[in-house]
Amino acid sequence: MNYEQYPLLNSFSQCDDGSWHAEDIKSAIRKSGITLRGLCERYDLPYGSVSKAISQPLKKGELAITDYLGVPVQLLFPTRWTVDGQRVRPRYADKYTTVAEYLSC
Numbered sequence: 294m295n296y297e298q299y300p301l302l303n304s305f306s307q308c309d310d311g312s313w314h315a316e317d318i319k320s321a322i323r324k325s326g327i328t329l330r331g332l333c334e335r336y337d338l339p340y341g342s343v344s345k346a347i348s349q350p351l352k353k354g355e356l357a358i359t360d361y362l363g364v365p366v367q368l369l370f371p372t373r374w375t376v377d378g379q380r381v382r383p384r385y386a387d388k389y390t391t392v393a394e395y396l397s398c
Contacts, residue, residue: 299364312372315347321362332361352380
């Protein structure tokens with residue numbers, strides 16, 4: 294799995310920890326013709342779930358965003374998911390190798 298397969302990610306700015314800049318994710322959603330609230334409605338999520346998922350871990354919101362944008366969740370949120378698609382629990386984060394760590398080797 295690599296970033297080259299997903300041209301959308303080429304326009305994103307990467308943060309120091311390997312994650313993508315929140316404003317780039319929001320922008321990609323809005324440019325595709327839907328608001329963050331509209332995305333919540335489309336995926337039957339509580340209002341604010343998508344917005345919250347961009348800035349902090351929220352599984353359902355993250356999955357809705359990645360499904361809508363057509364990018365694997367491991368690549369869009371590399372500090373929150375492992376290479377094999379397992380959720381990184383913040384409490385046990387030191388037990389996982391995230392996608393961001395994997396790709397930085």
